[in-house]
Amino acid sequence: MNVSLVLFTADLRLHDHPPLRAALDGARQVVPLFVRDRAVDRAGFAVPNRLAFLADCLRDLDAGLRARGGRLVLRSGDLVEQVCRVAGEAEADEVHLAADGSAHARHREERLRTALEAEGVRLHVHDAVTTAVGPGTVTPASSDHFAVFTPYFGHWSRWRLREPLDAPRTVRVPEGIGSEDLPSRKGLSGLSPALATGGEREGRERVTAWLRSGIGAYEEGHDDLAGDATSRLSPHLHFGTLSPVELVHRARRAGGPGAEAFVRQLAWRDFHRQVLAARPEAASTDYRTKRDRWRTERTAREDVEAWREGRTGYPVVDAAMRQLRHEGWMHNRGRLLTASFLTKTLYVDWRVGARHFLDLLVDGDVANNQLNWQWMAGTGTDSRPNRVLNPVTQAKRYDPDGAYVRRWVPELEHVAASAVHEPWKLPEEERVALGYPEPIVPLPEGLARFRRARERT
Template sequence: MKTAVVLFTRDLRVRDNPALAAACASAEHVVPLYVLDPKLGQLSPNRTRFLHESLADLRAALRDKGGDLVIRMGDPVAETIELARSINAEGIGMAADVSTYARRREERMREECERHRIALRLFPGLTVVDPGELRPGGGGSAYRVFSPYHRVWRAAQWREEVATPAKITLPPAVAAGRLPAIPKGESPDAAHGGETEARRKFATWMRHIGPYPELHNDMPADGTSRLSPYLRFGCLSPLELANAALKSDADDYVRQLCWRDFYYQVALVYPQLSTKPLRPGADTEWRDDRDALQHWQDGTTGVPVVDAGMRQLRAEGWMHNRARLITAAFLTKHLGVDWRPGVQWFFRWLLDGDVPNNSGNWQWVAGTGNDTRPYRKFNPIRQAQRFDPEGVYVRRYVPELKGVEGGAVHQPWRLPDKVRRGLDYPGPLESHRDEAVWLRP
């Protein structure tokens, strides 16, 4: 093959990138391309900033290999086909994805490639195991329960990591286009994007992965990898991460990567994951309480561990996983508010927000999804006392409570009247005070 186009989507890296590696191995000239779709530009200012930083880093990496990142703006299918035709490309490669948007993009790309007699090839790389590879017995289209999926996933033959191309050669006279400006985003303390930053954090994490089983639920210790945004944008290969973790005997961490794959295979066969319950008849009569929803979004519910999580979300574009469970359960199981506004609020702020994991985990917590115990109800006070016993995490994000010592910070309504009146912090929501019983540890 003389010329091929590689359309980058959520695989913004040069290491272990099957589409890029295959193109460089089979074509004389390779055009790495990213198309900025205006329809996606306003979904999340945080992710837009992270994306634009990642594109700048990817361009630098490709230039180091002799190539470049070609940037276009518009409909991804139309822009890719136009570029391919202008340079007489024989093939287009891209990573397969599972969202409704991505599947429709692939269908349209296939139709246009057939019309213009251009070969199209889809590649793995967004997950450790391809979402469509593992199927349950009995004719099921996807695993609905995690444990049997995990067993099959661990026993599966994983693909081999592919080598980084030594050299990338562009065809002559291809205009690279300008990188998009990097906006501020909404979260002042959000992580920065790009494969370079991903690999720096990856290397640091592998040196500290040993205590993960003891620390991953420890909220003040912040003992998680924080690599999820880089996996979401493909700045880091999930397969490389899983292989490295296995070499370090970090089975608990590998299990978390399996959870990520699990929701991708669910989303592949259930595209309505963000809007419709997985369990038939699971949607209850949710309360339409906009005031409670607003307090939850603002981190002013009066329940400190919930407010701390919601404020971390705004400040960092990220939230500790235990806090995600607590805050989502509080909205759905205690306030009785529909899980779908929660999904959308997380989508707005999270750097790692994607359909499979954000929506899949929300449905798990709300009892509408893949949880085998859908009626479980997290007690936020007990959760806080277990995973933040001295209140360090709460005081980190709720400065109004910095003067409250130790675990007393989790129940400020039980402090002496004189102390409580001196706090600029609200009591529990009116709509929530009828649950005083569960507020007791």
Template sequence: MRTSIALFTRDLRVSDNPMLYAAVAGADRVVPLFVLDPKLPTPPNRAAFLLRCLTDLDDALRDLGGALIVRHGDPVTEVSRLIAEHGVSDVHVSADVSGYAQRRQGRLEAIPGVGVHVHETVTTAAAPGSLTPTGGGDHFAVFTPYLRRWQTAASRIPLPPPSRITIPEVESAGFHDVASGEGLPAPELAEGGERTGRALLSEWVDGPVAGYADGRDDLAGDRTSRLSPHLHFGTLSPVEVLYRVGRDSQGAREFGRQLAWRDFHHQMLAARPRTAREDYRPRGDRWRDAPEELAAWREGRTGYPIVDAGMRQLLREGWMHNRARMITASFLTKTLYVDWRAGARHFQQHLVDADVANNQLNWQWVAGTGADTRPNRVLNPLRQAIRYDPSGDYVRRYVPELHRIPGAAVHEPWNLPVPERRALTYPDPVVDLADGRQRFLSARNA
């Protein structure tokens, strides 16, 4: 009787999962395995979301006749133990792009006496390395030519879930203690799990995606899909998301373009794993050591309401609107001239969707040290606020001490009459925008 292991990583779903599909098709019995590795940091927001994903995956596998087997420890050690205990002949795992994932794959492939099958990446629509520049090279460093290739690349049809899973008698540890950091999850954290993700996708496809091109930067309207945490944990397949969204409207095409950016960054990290820590294009920056300003930015008390609203949304929801991510990242790296790595660490701690590729490389893109970037562009938070939150509703939603200030006046509380300004429990700006911009440009050009 042939037994295989289906090693779940960031593919916590039964639908359109090539790894699970192949494991079930090629064996009589399957061990659906997830290993909680204590070496991987799991902050409270991601831990809470992950717990829901694992619970939902276990429910889905039980509906198919199986169950999720959970172990704690080193993934390769636990896989090796199961191989010895149950005579496993094959191990199936999905490819991923981080340095950790690539090292794990190499160690799995070195296990003697077992077939290790690495399936297409779970995190992207186009596998990293499958699209390369015509003139040579292992990855694209400019987005537009990558997008052209990406849009014409063949895409497979999504796979159905297995019809039935048979598992051997295997001991499973509990998966309720998954957090590796102190603190509670964000009070308005989204719910995880494949069923939740599929319901969100259906709602998105049924209408809102058509208006995405015009509404994606509307901060107060929040006309976004909110699918990013599900793409990060693999409760949704990016192949199926693209398949169901289609290209019939301008909004659908623009949404696809944003998914292409995800793939673009993943193929960069797969080719250059060190960019998780190092600048892709170093600019010779000598970043400022400004702990008080960094703390004000983290806590949402910089004195610039649009920046503070974004940072407080992060603390409240474990998520932030993409336009707010750009505004807050530009403010830290260019107006305050603080190292992008400090911002990336904070986002990694709180964002439920913060994978290494998108988090680190988007930060570098804003900081001007990444690929396909405008290194000296500084986003003016006041101009961004007037353009993308003209009524001030986004700020009032997340900065309650300013909720009585009407309209666009909420973006410049320092211009209120003196008695009203003194009555506010809101800080003064930590920096003058013109001074910050000049300081950054002088340092960068030097």
């Protein structure tokens, strides 16, 4: 009786899962395996919020498999060793895996292929599982990747996506393959209080609701901080409980300007992956260096702490940082504003901010996180590397009534809309009574420091 093994990684779903479909088509029995890779722990990516969401995802995946007659096998340790061990226990003759363009994943794939081939086991790697269009699928004539989004999006939009696959009806797992107990978020500490729930079932329910009542207003409302009109699907895309291919198809079927804007954001996700796949060093070094002499976490300790804790004295920045800590998630406009403030106004190294985001974001994704930070720091793919987002101007534009600020900065709950974004202009007695900090740096001073630094380089 032939057996295939499916290694789940960042694709924790049953719907539209090419590796699982291929394994089921080629074998009578399948071992669905997830390995808690210790290399991820050692690299510092196993943070509480993502571990909790992962636990939800694994439990939901196991439940979905059990409803189809199967179950999830969970192991911990070195991924290559564990896959080879389980393949041997099950007498599997092939392993199926989703492609991943990160340097870590490619090195893992090379090690796994070598180890499996030594045991006479074939490795099949499937594209377009964690992305709609895989890294390296569309490239310019003169380079191995697109360095600018607009031409990339033009090619990406014309690429014919594969059709989504239905979830399997039946999954038969061989008897006698041992599994560790599934993790739970209950024993984890340090979680954001309002952390979202993970799992494919939750993700698909969110998509259905979003397509029914949210996507139509997305183009006009996605930057509205208080309106919270984004899809909030990023954690599910990060863990692969939703298929990007299926999302693009469903959004295009919905049609309209909102759907087009949403699909564009999915393309940005693929864009960053193809940049990082071609330039893996961009995860920690400047993609396009400006030879900045950034202030470090040590030299700017007080400013960095104020930024992390949401007490910079700039209400919209502080609101976004407090949302991050409370939810493990932040509105996209807030991400841009807080990143601009740290790198351009405080002139602190973008890696300091990127690390803090990865410590808390449930959707903390190396490609999106690092390259978005570089975009705002002016060391990435932005064609205007010296742009600075003024937090006051931005707040008045995207939170005109101050509702977002009041939601997250209770000290300003009763401040009128005319003053909520500039509380330092209130009479001194009122300012003191608020208990809200003064700005840690005047905006003109921060801008001048940044311009001097960039001119010097």
